[in-house]
Amino acid sequence: MVVSATHEAAPRDAGRLDTExxxxxxxxxxxxxxxxxxxGVDLRVKRGEVLxxxxxxxxxxxxTIEILEGFRLRSAGEVKVLGIDPANGDEQWRSRxxxxxxxWRDHGTWQVRELLNHLGRYYAPYSTTDRVRxxxxxxxxxxxxxxxxxxxxxxxxxxxxxxxxxxxxxxVGKPELLFLDEPTVGFDPQARQEFHELVHxxxxxxxxxxxxxxxxxxxxxxxxxxxxxxxxGRIMADGTxxxxxxxxxxxxxxKYSRNGQSHVxxxxxxxxxxxxxxxxxxxxxxxxxxxxxxLEDIYMTMVREFEAGQWTDTSTLPEVTQ
Numbered sequence: 001m002v003v004s005a006t007h008e009a010a011p012r013d014a015g016r017l018d019t020e021x022x023x024x025x026x027x028x029x030x031x032x033x034x035x036x037x038x039x040g041v042d043l044r045v046k047r048g049e050v051l052x053x054x055x056x057x058x059x060x061x062x063x064t065i066e067i068l069e070g071f072r073l074r075s076a077g078e079v080k081v082l083g084i085d086p087a088n089g090d091e092q093w094r095s096r097x098x099x100x101x102x103x104w105r106d107h108g109t110w111q112v113r114e115l116l117n118h119l120g121r122y123y124a125p126y127s128t129t130d131r132v133r134x135x136x137x138x139x140x141x142x143x144x145x146x147x148x149x150x151x152x153x154x155x156x157x158x159x160x161x162x163x164x165x166x167x168x169x170x171x172v173g174k175p176e177l178l179f180l181d182e183p184t185v186g187f188d189p190q191a192r193q194e195f196h197e198l199v200h201x202x203x204x205x206x207x208x209x210x211x212x213x214x215x216x217x218x219x220x221x222x223x224x225x226x227x228x229x230x231x232x233g234r235i236m237a238d239g240t241x242x243x244x245x246x247x248x249x250x251x252x253x254x255k256y257s258r259n260g261q262s263h264v265x266x267x268x269x270x271x272x273x274x275x276x277x278x279x280x281x282x283x284x285x286x287x288x289x290x291x292x293x294x295l296e297d298i299y300m301t302m303v304r305e306f307e308a309g310q311w312t313d314t315s316t317l318p319e320v321t322q
Contacts, residue, residue, distance in 0.1 A: 022047050022177045022209045028077035030063045037063050039233035050203045050210040052224035060233040061213050095126040098175035100166050102182045108155030113137045123173035133174045144168045160191030180212035199223050217296045231306045241295045255289040
C-alpha cells in the first residue's frame with residue numbers, strides 16, 4: 001500500500017543521476033506531519049554491490065527502503081532505482097527487483113516446487129535477450145539449498161528452510177536488485193551461518209546487487225561490501241568497516257607487560273606504536289595484545305555522539321571513495 005504524502009516529483013532524467021548505479025538518491029526527504037524522518041539523504045549503490053544499511057530505531061531505514069521499493073511516496077528529492085523513479089515504476093520495473101521481507105505466512109499448504117513454478121510464471125513475459133527469466137524451479141531450489149524439500153509442504157519447513165524459501169521467492173525472477181529486510185531475525189547460529197553462505201553465493205554470481213538492513217553488526221561486516229549508517233534521517237557515515245574505523249577517532253588499545261608491570265596505551269597507528277615500543281624496550285616487552293575498534297564499537301560511538309548532540313556535521317568526515 002502506498003501511503004500518501006506531499007510529493008514533489010523528481011525529474012525522470014535528472015542530470016545528476018547516473019545509470020551506472022542501481023540506486024541513486026539526491027536530497028531524499030520524508031515528512032510525516034510536522035516530523036522530518038529523512039532530512040536530505042544522498043545515497044548511491046553500484047551494480048553488483050552488497051550494501052548494509054544500519055541505524056538505531058527511528059533512524060529512517062524503513063522509510064528509505066519503502067521509498068526505494070516503490071511502496072511509499074517521498075516528500076521531496078530525487079530517486080532512481082534501476083534508472084527509474086520508483087514512484088513511476090511499472091510492472092516491467094517491478095519484475096527487475098526482488099524483496100525478502102522479515103516474514104510471511106502465506107501458502108503453507110503448497111509444496112516448495114509447486115509455489116516456485118507458480119510464481120515464476122509471472123516473470124516469464126519480462127524475459128529479454130540478455131536476461132532470461134525466471135529461474136527454473138529445480139535450478140532455484142539447488143541454488144538456495146532446498147532440493148531435498150522440493151515436495152515438502154511449506155508449513156512443515158524448519159525456520160532456516162523457510163528463510164531459504166523466502167530468498168527463493170525474492171529472486172525467482174532473477175532480480176537485478178534484491179532488498180533483504182532483517183534477514184536473520186530469530187535464527188539460531190547454524191541457520192544464520194547457512195544464510196550468510198547463501199548471500200555470499202548470490203553476490204558471488206555478480207548478477208544481483210543487494211541492499212540489506214540489519215541490527216546485527218557482525219552480520220553487516222561479514223556480508224557487505226559497504227556500510228551506511230543512518231541516524232536522525234541523515235547519513236552519518238559511509239564506507240567499508242575499515243574506512244569507518246578511520247573516519248571515527250577510534251584508537252587501538254595496546255596491552256603489554258614490561259619488566260613484569262602491566263601497561264595499557266592507546267594509539268591511532270597501532271603498528272607504528274608497537275614498532276617504536278620494541279625499538280626502545282626490546283626484550284623487556286611481553287604479553288602484547290592489540291585491540292582495534294570493532295564495527296560495533298564504531299557504531300555505538302557514532303550513535304552515542306549523535307544522541308548527545310555532539311555529532312553535528314557529517315561533512316567533516318573524510319571523503320570515502322565509492
